[in-house]
Amino acid sequence: MNPRALAGIAALVGHYDVLFVDQFGVLHDGTAPYPGVRDALARLRDAGQRVVLLSNSGRPGPYNAGRLARLGLGPELYETIVTSGDTALALARSGEIPVRPGMRCLLIDSGGQDTAFCDALGLVVEAEPARADLVLIAGSRGDVVTEAEYRAMLAPLARRGARAVCTNPDRRMLVPGGTAFGAGRIAELYEEEGGTVDWIGKPHPAIYAHAARLCRVRAERVLCIGDSVEHDIAGARGFGADSALVRTGILADAAPAALRAAFVRHGVWPDYVLPGLVW
Incomplete structure (x- = not known):
């Protein structure tokens, strides 16, 4: 049950076909990127590691790409963005949302x-x-x-x-x-x-299925990275993927006991814990 603590994401390069990476709380706090994030994304890209941003944003991917670019995280650093807003639109067009x-x-x-x-x-x-x-x-x-x-x-x-x-x-x-x-x-x-x-969105299954179809990847070949046990870690488990919890975002100040309590409360444990999205 104990997740493996890692100093950075470098240890996992090549272990997975695609990384599904959360946006808020992992890449930035809404005003600026977290320390080391841009460097980590660039190194992942240079190592040939596919990175897809998976965000509970009601806005479409292009809007989020623009916001990230203004924060200094340009589209050259990741493959694509899949948002819950994009997923809802696809479901509505297919008739699954009436x-x-x-x-x-x-x-x-x-x-x-x-x-x-x-x-x-x-x-x-x-x-x-x-x-x-x-x-x-x-x-x-x-x-x-x-x-x-x-x-x-x-x-x-x-x-x-x-x-x-x-x-x-x-x-x-x-x-x-x-x-x-x-x-x-x-x-x-x-x-x-x-x-x-x-x-529509994490931890619910539709956004994962939508992203997996777009990326042509199976769940067991994905690592989901996020800052929320309730959304990112639980969603990854339901999808059938491994997960890594970062200690930035909403759990940045959580004490070890509070973190364990969150795992117990939601009935899921991450496979890895990282200090942040750092190399």
Whole structure:
């Protein structure tokens, strides 16, 4: 049960065909890359190791690529980005998520009002909750909006039977100075009020299956790297891949006892523990 502690990712180069690497909490904290990350990505690339970024972002891959580039992590450092937003769009287009053009969609995000999902499917962005047919939970403003405010806004839609799609299952998110509740918690509130939620993103299986198809790789040849036991490590186990937990992000300050408690609580242990994504 005890994960193997490693000083850096160099020890695992060539052991796996593809590394599925989380974004927030592993590559950066939302404002800057973590120390050593750019060097590690460059060395992985130079060693011929495939790196695919697997992110619980409700926004599409190209948006995330732009944000990473502005942080100094350009597209030359990884193969591609697969997001939960991309996965949800693919599922909607295939009919696995029941949406239809013209539906009125209430968009809940981090404040940027990214309408790519709605635009691609012909949905109408609806600012008035009472008129919405669908709720897209893509982000959270949990650092400025309370759970009670979200609950009051969403409860009438849940009681009316409007379906919700959560494209970012993270229950906690990094914010300046700490963490706040994320989109996953908002989706939980919706379920608590009786609403139905389609969960897209880690730890749920669809994002892994989508990424594996795109990369033409089998689960047993993948190493998943992340900072969340609940999402990255549990998701890897469900997918059938090995996993590595980094001690940056939401568990950066967790004491050993708290870390063990998280493993027990979620019933999963990583195969490796790294101080960060460092060489």
